Amino acid sequence: MEDLNAILAPGMLIRHPDQPDWGIGQVQSNIGGKVTVNFRDAGKVVIDGFRIGLIPVFDA
Template sequence: MTGPFQSFLEPGQLVEHPDHPEWGWGQVQSAVGERVTVNFQHQGKVLIDASLIALRLLPR
């Protein structure tokens, strides 16, 4: 068994949801363990389990 999941994402980074491109880009608001809160352009704030969804990091 492995240890707790740790997200590599940090607040302020821009990401895209691989299954919902219509949400537009999102800015990471917080990342605690696998729980990542992202504020998307067209969807608003969404809590994502980063151990299940691999958000795509966008270049700045």
Template sequence: MSDNLNAMLEPGMLVQNPARPDWGTGQVQSNIGGRITVNFREMGKMVIDGSHVMLIPVFEA
């Protein structure tokens, strides 16, 4: 399920949480055992449970 896509997230990648667009874009800090730590511009550092939340990679030019 979402585990497969979240598993590709690596430190340094930019992501958004589609359920919380108000958090802005975040940078992945770590991805260990499905727990993804992301530093969001508007919310700060959050730990996301990858089995419940599908983060969307952001590719900025």
């Protein structure tokens, strides 16, 4: 399976498609398919980019 989040870079804003209550998150790192995101309402979370496609936010 391919990395669904390969385009994400540190500083980009995203949303988790299955956790809308976490709010907007900021990508901290994206290494080997593991995306570390700091969410406003959930704190720091490491996401498997091969399983979850994060949604970029451009209008925050």
